[in-house]
Amino acid sequence: MRKTLVGTLFAAVAIIIAGCAVTYPTAEVAAGAEIFNKCKACHSANPSKGTFGPSLTGVYMRQAGTLYGFDYSEELTNAMFVWDDEHLRKWVAHNKMVLKGTRMRHVSITDPVEQDYLIAYLRYISDYPKKMK
Secondary structure, X not given: OHHHHHHHHHHHHHHHHHHHOOOOOOHHHHHHHHHHOOOOOOOOOOOOOOOOOOOOOOOOOOEXXXXXXXXXXXXXXXXXXXXXXXXXXXXXXXXXXXXXXXXXXXXXXXXXXXXXXXXXXHHHHHOOOOOOO
């Protein structure tokens, strides 16, 4: 009886935990979510959460330095590019080389595969394209 009760309780807890787990449409997006943990000290994937850096929800294909309500450096406010694959890749590898006056600390994600995964996640949280397949 005790073994059955413990087994049933364990199964119920496992089902509850599995129900709370975040699922992503691809393995690349899931891997990118893990890499995004390096960014969470300053950034959020939740647009309503206040953090030191701007929320990265919607960042993919957004004009740099334009998230309403965030106080960007002058250099980033005046940047004339959008956050596409090329610029995100350069930024996460060597942001101080892209814009010397940025206030963002250097994160140095230089592995191209990690960059691919992170960009896949940023696309996902930006809902770009609108329907990921």
